Amino acid sequence: MNIYIRSSATISAQKTFGDVPFLTDPVEYEGMRLKTIEPDYKNYIDPKLMRRMSHVIKMGVATAQECLNQASVDMPGAIITGTAFGCMEDTVTFLTRIVELDEEMLPPTAFIQSTHNTVAAQIALMLKCHQYNNTFVHKGISFESALLDGIMLLKEGEADNILVGGTEEMVDVSFTVLTRLGLYKRWPLSNLDLFKTQSKGTIGGEGAAFFLLTDKPSADNLAELVAIKTFYRPKDDQDIQLNINKFLVANSLKAEDIDLVITGKNGDTKNDAVYDVLSDSLFANATLANYKHLCGEYPTSVSFALWIASNIIKKGVVPAIVADGEMKNQSLKKILIYNHYQNIYHSLMLVTAC
Amino acid sequence: MSSSVYVAGVGVITAIGNNVAENLASFEREQAGMAEITLINTKLHGIVPVAEVKMTNEELAALTSFSSQQSRTTLLSLIAAKEALNNAQIENLSNLRTGFVSANTVGGMDKSEDFFVEFTKDNSKGKLRNVFDHECGSMTEAVADQLGLTDYMTTISTACSSSANAISYGARLIKNDILDVVVAGGTDSLTKFTLNGFNTLMILDKEFCKPFDENREGLNLGEGAGYVVLVSDKVAKALNKKMYCELSGYNNSNDAYHQTASSPEGTGCYLAMSRALDKSGLVPGDIDYINLHGTGTPNNDSAEGTAIMRLFGENYPDMSSTKSFTGHTLGASGGIEAVFSALAIKHGLIYPNLRFKTPMHELPFVPAKHFLKDQPVKHVMSNSFGFGGNCTSLIFSAI
Numbered sequence: 001m002n003i004y005i006r007s008s009a010t011i012s013a014q015k016t017f018g019d020v021p022f023l024t025d026p027v028e029y030e031g032m033r034l035k036t037i038e039p040d041y042k043n044y045i046d047p048k049l050m051r052r053m054s055h056v057i058k059m060g061v062a063t064a065q066e067c068l069n070q071a072s073v074d075m076p077g078a079i080i081t082g083t084a085f086g087c088m089e090d091t092v093t094f095l096t097r098i099v100e101l102d103e104e105m106l107p108p109t110a111f112i113q114s115t116h117n118t119v120a121a122q123i124a125l126m127l128k129c130h131q132y133n134n135t136f137v138h139k140g141i142s143f144e145s146a147l148l149d150g151i152m153l154l155k156e157g158e159a160d161n162i163l164v165g166g167t168e169e170m171v172d173v174s175f176t177v178l179t180r181l182g183l184y185k186r187w188p189l190s191n192l193d194l195f196k197t198q199s200k201g202t203i204g205g206e207g208a209a210f211f212l213l214t215d216k217p218s219a220d221n222l223a224e225l226v227a228i229k230t231f232y233r234p235k236d237d238q239d240i241q242l243n244i245n246k247f248l249v250a251n252s253l254k255a256e257d258i259d260l261v262i263t264g265k266n267g268d269t270k271n272d273a274v275y276d277v278l279s280d281s282l283f284a285n286a287t288l289a290n291y292k293h294l295c296g297e298y299p300t301s302v303s304f305a306l307w308i309a310s311n312i313i314k315k316g317v318v319p320a321i322v323a324d325g326e327m328k329n330q331s332l333k334k335i336l337i338y339n340h341y342q343n344i345y346h347s348l349m350l351v352t353a354c
Numbered sequence: 355m356s357s358s359v360y361v362a363g364v365g366v367i368t369a370i371g372n373n374v375a376e377n378l379a380s381f382e383r384e385q386a387g388m389a390e391i392t393l394i395n396t397k398l399h400g401i402v403p404v405a406e407v408k409m410t411n412e413e414l415a416a417l418t419s420f421s422s423q424q425s426r427t428t429l430l431s432l433i434a435a436k437e438a439l440n441n442a443q444i445e446n447l448s449n450l451r452t453g454f455v456s457a458n459t460v461g462g463m464d465k466s467e468d469f470f471v472e473f474t475k476d477n478s479k480g481k482l483r484n485v486f487d488h489e490c491g492s493m494t495e496a497v498a499d500q501l502g503l504t505d506y507m508t509t510i511s512t513a514c515s516s517s518a519n520a521i522s523y524g525a526r527l528i529k530n531d532i533l534d535v536v537v538a539g540g541t542d543s544l545t546k547f548t549l550n551g552f553n554t555l556m557i558l559d560k561e562f563c564k565p566f567d568e569n570r571e572g573l574n575l576g577e578g579a580g581y582v583v584l585v586s587d588k589v590a591k592a593l594n595k596k597m598y599c600e601l602s603g604y605n606n607s608n609d610a611y612h613q614t615a616s617s618p619e620g621t622g623c624y625l626a627m628s629r630a631l632d633k634s635g636l637v638p639g640d641i642d643y644i645n646l647h648g649t650g651t652p653n654n655d656s657a658e659g660t661a662i663m664r665l666f667g668e669n670y671p672d673m674s675s676t677k678s679f680t681g682h683t684l685g686a687s688g689g690i691e692a693v694f695s696a697l698a699i700k701h702g703l704i705y706p707n708l709r710f711k712t713p714m715h716e717l718p719f720v721p722a723k724h725f726l727k728d729q730p731v732k733h734v735m736s737n738s739f740g741f742g743g744n745c746t747s748l749i750f751s752a753i
Contacts, residue, residue, distance in 0.1 A: 084491060084621075085488075085489060086511070092552065094550075095467065095473055097549065099470050099474045102397070103397045105696050106553075111551035112555070112614050115459065116459070117513055117742040119455060121608070121613060122613070122742075123742065124614065124743060125610050125611070130607055130609070130622065130625055131608065131612050132606045132607070133606060133744055134606060135512050136509065136511075137461075137490040137491055137509045137511040138491040138494060138507065138509040139475065139491035139492070142491070151525065152526050152527075155530060156529070177485055181482060186731075229654025230506070232503070233502050242368060
């Protein structure tokens with residue numbers, strides 16, 4: 001069975017939402033953290049409901065709706081989301097009040113909306129969708145788990161038009177804590193210069209990206225999602241190469257068949273080492289591209305990479321801002337996304353022309 | 355793709371016992387696990403009862419290879435998952451494709467709460483080790499590492515239906531020929547966060563809960579973990595032992611009515627139950643026992659009961675809420691109750707619904723009142739419904 005990406009939508013730190021040019025006008029930020037560009041949510045969400053919604057809920061619900069709009073589909077056959085941190089804004093609100101108010105006068109809404117499945121639930125509620133509804137919360141492969149669930153549902157013949165999304169919000173508390181844990185750069189820099197200097201740490205990010213999956217071929221489909229694979233704590237660079245090779249062989253491909261490799265480079269010297277090794281070996285002949293200077297690093301950022309990949313295939317163009325080095329071939333039919341999160345969770349996605 | 359998935363092993367830890375044998379003994383004694391709060395420093399102490407696992411973190415850690423600094427949620431998870439894996443007695447595990455699919459609702463919140471006390475006063479304070487494992491996935495990762503189940507792992511969080519969804523996802527990984535063996539279920543420990551959260555919703559009973567009773571007043575929170583070992587056809591055949599049962603049906607449907615409340619007619623519950631039956635190829639009359647979601651809140655039990663009435667018509671199977679023993683263990687409940695369902699089939703058990711006195715006026719049936727042994731229990735339905743309208747039913751069948 002072939003799995004197609006019928007439509008996609010994303011809210012990111014770039015101008016990516018709605019009917020806009022494809023990353024032709026990159027937005028530059030100075031700092032260690034990228035925040036999303038907010039659309040006019042009124043066009044997607046009832047203002048009465050919106051008042052109580054946290055940032056991640058608004059982002060998730062609006063992106064999901066826009067993804068459905070792009071495909072002119074009213075009702076998905078399933079709703080599946082991935083998020084490592086869930087609804088941080090409401091979680092932090094409730095936790096802080098427990099401490100500050102000593103367990104008195106607590107706001108029920110913050111608790112109610114703190115559960116990790118709130119985004120998927122609110123989409124179902126908005127659409128009155130009684131179908132399959134699931135939420136994956138596994139660190140750097142939350143989105144990949146959701147995607148695999150969607151692929152399996154199609155293969156089982158259980159549903160069609162499966163809405164799969166990755167959502168993550170970065171609140172001030174998360175940024176403070178993750179900075180203390182050493183994830184980010186210690187001084188402000190331009191996101192567009194992220195790969196120019198080698199140093200420790202990356203820049204934080206957030207975003208939402210949704211995809212509508214189907215097994216029905218159509219000229220309107222964006223791309224084919226041929227395969228996805230995750231692996232855990234590889235022993236060394238060689239083990240990583242082995243895993244990538246196995247993945248390619250399983251899909252009857254050789255490294256030189258890949259037209260474009262989108263990597264998860266994030267500006268942190270240690271994080272990027274493996275990508276540099278690969279660009280001189282396995283992918284020496286492929287055109288390379290990066291994306292985290294546009295959206296920042298977060299556990300479901302690979303969903304933004306998948307949005308880029310599907311659009312590159314549909315539009316037949318690699319935006320200059322994502323290209324890394326020279327274009328080594330004109331064909332843009334086979335794209336490999338290789339990302340890892342803190343060298344613990346690694347994932348591969350193969351996206352091709354339909 | 356169409357191969358069956360079997361339960362080869364089970365493991366559980368709850369307020370009524372630290373392993374399968376102790377849980378079964380408490381059922382037979384009809385002894386509930388609720389008591390006053392002892393392990394959490396909260397203003398709700400003395401106001402609401404809870405169903406705590408009767409061991410401190412130090413005592414739990416002593417049963418594992420972990421330090422007592424781990425989240426209690428991780429400690430509970432490892433104990434139950436390890437029991438399940440040992441119980442399955444799969445010898446050549448390293449030659450098989452194995453995975454761990456676990457669920458929880460608030461990750462390492464018990465530790466994050468400690469962190470936040472200092473952090474709220476001064477953002478440069480608070481021990482980082484207490485917040486490092488805040489994510490739900492951290493619990494799964496730590497336990498998968500210990501058990502060597504790392505070919506594939508993931509975590510599901512759909513509120514109170516979390517671990518029921520982990521079990522069906524695990525089964526589908528086997529059916530799709532991605533894995534051969536999956537340990538699936540869930541874990542949650544009591545936290546100040548969830549205790550206060552449910553308290554603000556005013557759905558905590560100040561007495562021991564009374565599921566499916568006309569005079570029910572809410573739920574009691576509990577904690578624990580429960581896992582089943584799911585195996586493929588091929589693995590089941592190679593194992594020289596009888597399987598507990600087959601996971602014959604499952605369904606995940608959404609109520610799409612309200613973020614926390616169930617629809618009065620129980621639309622989501624009805625869809626989950628009836629579609630799970632369709633999946634298993636069974637009809638309502640085939641079900642011998644329903645392990646109810648049965649939280650004891652007026653809203654849940656009314657919606658679930660109404661959906662059961664609509665689906666089962668006039669012939670009602672035995673049913674009970676084992677939450678009357680274990681309290682509502684949230685993200686762990688689907689896993690714990692899957693273990694109880696498998697045990698009901700293996701040993702022919704019907705569990706009692708403790709403290710039931712007055713039938714609900716809108717329902718024509720009442721739950722089981724006493725522990726029964728040697729019953730013909732072939733097909734068991736296990737319900738798990740959660741916030742966000744997430745409704746899941748699992749069906750386990752004797753082989």
